[in-house]
Amino acid sequence: MRMENDDLKPGKVVLELTVANHPGVMSHVCGLFARRAFNVEGILCMPTGDGDESRIWLLVLDDSRLPQMVAQLEKLEDVRSVGRHGADRPVFERLQAFFE
């Protein structure tokens, strides 16, 4: 996995996943991208609310295979929802200080 410090360029997409919070969910999500040879540029995960769920933010390239990746993500039992954002959610830009 490669982290990029530069600003969100056109052609990059932020995916917001709400998932069940238990050990193994990260394996499911990361494994899905890895075995379909789809690079994840950035990843961020924290529990939310009472800890029953987690939110995963993924920074990915917007190529022609992305809709298929989202469709596959939506099939994972532990993934409750998948949202897609552009530059309106500068999640990864705000983390830049940690990667300087």
Add this chain to the structure above:
Amino acid sequence: MQLTGAELLVQLLEQQGITTVAGIPGGPILPFYHALAASKRIRHVLARHEQGGGFIAQGMARVSGRAAVCLASSGPGATNLLTAVADAKLDSIPLVCITAQVPSAMIGTDAFQEVDTYGISIPVTKHNWLVRDVRDLLEIIPAAFRIAESGRPGPVWVDIPKDVLTAGIEIAQLPLPSMRTPAPQVDDEQLARAAALINAARTPVLYLGGGVIAGDAAGAATAFAEQAGLPTTMTLMGLGAMPVDHPLSLGMLGMHGARYTNYALAEADLLIVLGARFDDRAIGKAAEFCPDAAVIHIDIDAAELGKIRRPDVAIQGDVATVLACLAPRVQANPRARWLERIRELKQQHPLALPGSEDVRSHYGLIRAVAGLLDEGAIIATDVGQHQMWVAQAYPFRRARQLLTSGGLGTMGFGLPAAIGAALAEPGRTVVCFSGDGSLKMNIQELDTAVEEGVNIKVVLMNNQSLGLVHQQQDLFYGQRIFAADYRRPTDFVRIAEGFGMQVFDLDAAADPRACLAQAMATRGPCLIHCSIDVNQKVFPMVPPGAANTEMIGG
């Protein structure tokens, strides 16, 4: 009620309706086997290799449409199961795999026979669990069956540490057994667009995949074809959905389909795809598959819609439900001109089955076996030339009649899958067509077949070779046959007899046809051995990477 985790698991399986499980015990799973021994409702079939156990469960699931259970212990037990589970994933077969794990406190210490079963099972399952608390079984086991059977079916895997199996639990009553999740609502607007395309089409083709069989929609699909005058092709996994001798049947498409089938598809102006996924062996070079056809794609799995081919109309839904909604909107149409053209193509480019009168040749043996059976028989195959010859030449007439490893193409599938089928449907005759290469990959299950006394007939087409590899090297690798021929003959007759199995050797029979008939009429397991010519090919053949219209041979 006070139970151990193992006893709870047995009760949860019982109330899910499980009556037969296949597996092999070992250290960590022994608490479960101890509890299983006391069950009056579940019969355990001892496989000889965990992969065999996995395929026995697949055989049960493929003929019943219900999730079947296989068991293995930790470490090598779990890794041996892996191929059978991956096979179930690619063919959408509902399985519940239960393995034991080293005790929770030892996980991550490289304990004896410890392997990361949870981690290695992720890519080959629909979902999986590592059970961390005995109470979690109450939720996980019903969920395992629900997920395996709902939507697009598939395998799930439950890994249970030994201490969870021995832990005590006090419960008032068992949770309810799981029900399948209802299929999604069918989109009305898409239905209307689909009906309009069908009503306007001049040369439409109906394309049936394994989803038609998994969704119990074979009868509905055939009726739909008749109503709308649709020539109908089937994938390997869809064979049996429409009787192959039906006037509208085009048989199997793709790499080893008949010439008329692939030519007819090339002339289609509309493809109506039901429960299929545009597999590369079915469609050949994707960019040149049915270039002039609009596509209506109907599948329960939303991720299949547009994965390979962008459809003009995509409908996510249960195939039977969608057909029930679609049929009233589609005009009855005899399509005389198109069907006349199909008849012409069939006449000009028929499927050649050379040697079908000779019982000791590949096609002849398949036709002779078919001639001795009715459509109640179940046909399992292994993987290779014999599998394709069976797909071409056996007259499949009903859903769930053919059990074959389509997606993963696993040699060694046939024998244990046939055992599972016979366990689930003891009243039927189960034939396993196999090759010598495939049979050797799970030959130890001959022992299981004899022990269980299942009514299976293993028809071994022996060419002392990995036939499909031999064929490819002969055709595409300058006839350099390498690592494809076995250098010395194996005495399969003695091997089978060593396992206590009855053998009918067509090579040695004065009247091979009578010998075959006697074998088919004999109840219980037997091996039917027949040597065949290593130089016979599966034709026609679409060379790898070519378009379906560029067939060679046949």
